[in-house]
Every structure is written in structure tokens, then in C-alpha cells.
Amino acid sequence: MSERKDLEVIGALVPPGSRVLDLGCGDGALLEWLQRHKGCSGYGVELADDNVLRCVQRGVDVIQLDLEEGLALFDDQSFDVVLQIDTLQAIRHTERMLRETARVGRIGIVAFPNFAHWPNRLKVAAGRMPVTRALPYEWHDTPNIRVGTFADFGVLARRLGLHVTDAFGLHDGAVVRVAPNWRASVAVYRFEQK
């Protein structure tokens, strides 16, 4: 997800000058891009030691936290945008995470591997779990404990009362707006609290 084009597609969803909280910010590449190209500010949250170090090295303000412990550190509506890029599928308490996202930020943006992408469907139809660029792990050692589809997220967002303002697929750095549940390896949602 840190490929240049993906960065730009996700970055385009973030209003210029936003106060951003990037949950699971990885090596901080997206936040650095947002700071440099869109005048954004804010924090990344990351658990892995090596990623925390890379964030510090590139001058991104990172807070080392386990997202499973919640977002108690952050006040209600204290950010313009809360990002969860390639993060949500590794979180056990998905619903709580999304509610917290809506509490802390005005706009939520999530991107996660779309399990319903057609090569995945073929793999499963053939009797095996998929191993692809978006889902690069074997079933027995994957950190992705919540595999869902583009369509599944829409259902959950409705149930949680999140107002989806944009939803599309991403594949090889290109936006997929026609039949994304079938054609895109990555699902992207932008939502606000109703």
C-alpha cells in the first residue's frame, strides 16, 4: 500500500491542511507525503519497533501504541481525518475500532485487502486460500485476522451508522469504480459519522 500511486490516490481523499491521525502508519511514508504535498500535520500510531524508528528517522511524529487497546489517548473530534490503511484487517475488535475512528475524527478513510477480488474467488473455488500481493500470507501465519470484502464493509458501515461519502476499489495503483468488489484487490472507503 505504500506504492507511490496508492499514496496519491489515498492522499487525494484528504483535504489540504488536515490534522491527520494515521492508525497503523507503518514506516510513515503516507504521513510524510501528506505533510509534504498537502500541508497536513498530525500523528502516526504504530506498534512495530522498526516502523517506529523509520517514522522518527523521516521526521514523522509517531506514537507507539497497540491499537487493540483503543484510542483513549485521543479526544473526541480532535482530528480532521483518521486513516486506517492496511490496518483494519489486523484488528480484532473491528467494530469498536470503527466507532473509535468516528469518535476521534471527522472523516475516516480505510483501505484493506478485498477478499472478493476475482483471483481470490478462483483460488477459494479451487479449494485453496489465496496468496497474492494484497494478501501475501499463508493462511496459517497471516496477521490478517479479519478478511472481508468490499461489499462486506458497506454492510458494516451502514449498521454502524457511518455515512459513506466515497467508496471504490484500487488495483495496481489504479482506481476501480466499476464492479470493485470483483475487480479490485484493495477496498477503499471514506466515511463520516451521521
Add this chain to the structure above:
Amino acid sequence: MGSVGSVTPQKMRLSAPLPLQSGAVLPGCELVYETYGTLNAARSNAVLVCHALNASHHVAGTAPDGSLGWWDNLVGPGKPLDTDRFFVIGVNNPGSCFGSTGPMHPNPATGRPWGSDFPVVTVEDWVDAQALLLDHLGITQLAAVLGGSLGGMQALAWSLRHPQRVRAVAAIATAPNLSAQNIAFNEVARRAITTDPDFHGGHFYAHGVVPQRGLRVARMLGHITYLSDDSMEARFGRRLQRGDEAPLAYSTLDIEFAVESYLRHQGDKFSGYFDANTYLLITRALDYFDPARAHGGDLARAFAAARGLRFLVVSFTTDWRFAPARSREIVKALVDNAIAVNYAEIDAPHGHDAFLLDDRRYHALVRAWFEKVKT
């Protein structure tokens, strides 16, 4: 990575009595300090390192007595706090027993040692004294202030008390105040000292004695709290002092377990050089530190003063004396003020002591953060 080499402490005398938080003043105060590296022409590359309970101005390099600085693994040429880039200052706080004016020095009013009449000094008083040293050195603004534990409290106090005089703050293994449990540990240590018959109400100097028994127990207790359960288990376990093959002594008075021998040794060593009144003063400074108090207990309101500064906050997972949760309180107060902060929880087994040890992830992080500090 090298050493700053041989260092010689320097001394400055404050030109006026130092006003203290308590309302008292400290007359005739002298500060002992060391510096490493070179102050640049713009005088903009100074980093102040604040010491904790059992440390001094001797941060790095080798002192005339051959002793190595207490943070020599972190401070030096090519080290995480790089003296090739920064001009680093270590200063001994008033009330201490390592050279700056303390309770063992004469009270100008009586000509006799201050003893327990030495005025209570706070973290804020120390920071004010340090600011006067900066005036003396011609430094208007620090590039950064760094401290661990009680030193971390001083670093935080810099950002609240003199925010215009510092650009970046590194607070390691510290807390926004002490918990009841922490104050309780300090109180046990103080009672051990003050109930020692050799304490003489704090005026033991005149009697030619030192309350060593009290100091020993205070240090033994303190030392336990600086280590983690795991690190004590790994280092001593239930190992017997005379070897695991030796028969048990079945004695209540003799050392049986290795950990007992270690603690007694630490207590003996400490009581041979540390001043009892200093121990009382420094633990009291720890107890009193509470920047939120003046803001109705609201730490975020206290840190509004630090807006515009950059912070590094680091905690260690096995540190139960200054636990990660306490560091997160600091981070929350910073985040509430939209202040730039990097926060890391280092998974290290060594308890509170970890902040003084050479941990690869910890030092890499401090290095990366200082590389972004402008000189």
C-alpha cells in the same frame, strides 16, 4: 563511536540568592558542571542533560578520579547524543552531594553545615538554577534538554517554565508526578535514614558520624524498585550465596541467597559516598513534582505552555517505578495540545534501570530523534 575523553568539572557562583518555590532563598549557591563538544558561533547547538537521584554533572567521559560519566554510553562523538554536533552540558543540582551547594556545605548564616536546615529544593528550582548557568554560558536557547527519571521531570519542567529557552525536549522513563506507591517508597527510605541514631536530626556532620545504616536500607529498597522481577530472577533467582551445593545455613542473620549479598553490597557502596540529607531532599523533589497541580489537576492545561516545542517520550515495558502508563499521560497531554511528539515503549527486561543501559532499539531511537533536532 568514541569517548569525549578526559573532562574537568567547572564551577560557577550564582551572583544572587536563588529564589525557591517554597518562598525561601538559597544564598551563595555554586553550581558544578561539565561540557562536551563545541558551542557553535550562533550558540544554538547546546543540549542540557539533567541528572536523576544518584548522578551528577559528570555525564560523559573520564573524570580526574578516573570515573566514567553516568550516561557515557549515550553521549559522545558519534553516539546517539553526538558531541560532534552538539555542545552538551551536565550540571549538578543544588542540594546534591557531588559538588554543587548542598546540605554538607556551610550555611552562610551560621558557618556550620546546613544539614536538615538546607531549604527544600524542587524540580522547578533546579531548572531555574540551570537557566542561570545558561545565562553564564551565554546560551539564550537550548537546542534540546534531555533527562531520564527525575531528570526527565526536569526536562518536562523546562518546557513548562522556560518554553522560550528550549526547542526540543526528551523525557525518558519519567512521569508527570509520583503515584502514592512511589511516594510511599520514598517515605520508607526517608524513615530509614531519619530514624538512624546517627542521623542526629540531620546535623550528623558535627558528630563526626554518618547515618550509614539508614542510607543502606534506603538504597536497598530503592534498588529493588529500579529492577524488574524478571531481571532479578534472571540474575539471582534462588541461587545460594555459598554455592548451590553448599548445605543451607538455617540462619536468620547470615546471608543465604545471592540477591541478599547483592543488595547489601549496593547498600554498603552507596552509604559510603551519598549524603543522607541529599537523599531526603532529592526524594522530596520527586514527591513534589506535579505540574498539573497549578492547573486544577489538568495536565493538558499545564502543557499548553509547551506549544511549538518538539518532544521525545520513551518508556520501558518492565519499568514499574515509572511505568509506560505514566508516560502515556504525558503523551496525551501533548497530543491534546497538538504538540509534536514521538513516543516509544521499549520492550526491555531491565526495569527502570533500562534508561541507563545500552539497548539497541532505545539508542537507535534517541539517535534518530536527535538527528532531527536543528542546531
